[in-house]
Amino acid sequence: MSSAVYIVGAGPGDPDLLTVKAQKILAVADVILFADSLIPEEILHLCREDAEIIRTANKTLEEIIALMVARVRSHKSVVRLQNGDPSLYSAVHEQMQLLAEANIPFEIIPGISAFQAASAKLKIELTVPGLVQTIILTRISGRTEVPAREELATLAAHQASLCLYLSARHIENAQAKLLEHYPDETPIAICYRIGWPDEKIMVVPLSEMAEYTHKENLIRTTLYLISPALSPVKGRCATPHQRRSRLYHPEHSHIFRSSHHEEIETGFDKLK
Structure with a gap:
């Protein structure tokens, strides 16, 4: 695992909803910075026993960035563990900007929202x-x-x-x-x-x-x-027929499946 920052989506709370990639990264990372007010500590059980755990609920963005930059420059792999998915209301935009300005490589691992x-x-x-x-x-x-x-x-x-x-x-x-x-x-x-x-x-x-x-x-x-x-x-649902998707409808065809009517017509053609 290279010396970089991995911004990992921890999902809404259930540790079982972490992606496989997120679990693999947590298992080997040197440093974990996590929003302890929003992420259950059970997720930390996936980390290395000797990993450095840094709580960030009481820290500013500048303090968090300084910590990540210092650890990466010390040739350590860093996980910034955030609740939900990093693409939604996660303040990840400013983190990426500051990391890029400091020439710190980073990767984003999506999570369940x-x-x-x-x-x-x-x-x-x-x-x-x-x-x-x-x-x-x-x-x-x-x-x-x-x-x-x-x-x-x-x-x-x-x-x-x-x-x-x-x-x-x-x-x-x-x-x-x-x-x-x-x-x-x-x-x-x-x-x-x-x-x-x-x-x-x-x-x-x-x-x-x-x-x-x-x-x-x-x-x-x-x-x-x-x-x-x-x-x-x-209790106000229309019938399944009224709300049915066309994707698996027998009359719907696509590149992987001919429609029911097309199959019948093809069969008649072969008999001619």
Whole structure:
């Protein structure tokens, strides 16, 4: 393993959801920097017993970068272990910029995001044919402002499967903006600490979104799924035939499979 920084997605909390590549890297890395407020310590059991473990919850970006740069320049392999997937709300952009400026090689190892783990727990597909074919991953403005063109009410107008991150502290505002475009009874899933032993998942009408959040005192690590695809959970599912994908339909052909009708016609041609 070369002297470099490996930015590894640890997933939402369940150590079993780490990729095989992430596990292999953790098993041999010299140094592990991990966000201890967001990542369960069980994941550290995958690391070398003599690996240097550095907790970063109380450190600034500059301090974290300085540590990584110093270790790599000392010819050590460094893992920057982050929750979820590095491509989403992980502050990885500025880390990559600073590492590049310091001429430190780095690699990114993707991880499972909370919206994927939540949909698996709920046993739903967020892109159901004839119902919804778009997924929007977003957040509401808080300490980090959202560009005006990505304002929540604007995105809600699509009535897609909307995955709302980092918004529990502003839930009344979020609910109001969503209600501008989604019906009151739209089922939403409130997902708290997905993949952790104390996870909570509740499907409620959109009109009760803020009420439930306050009732359960959810102020962080909460994901909201707002989607027509949740309808089956509330008993409002169309028939399987109406929502069937064309991919495996007997009348659908592609380069690996002829359609049922094409096979019949080919058979008749051979008999002629």
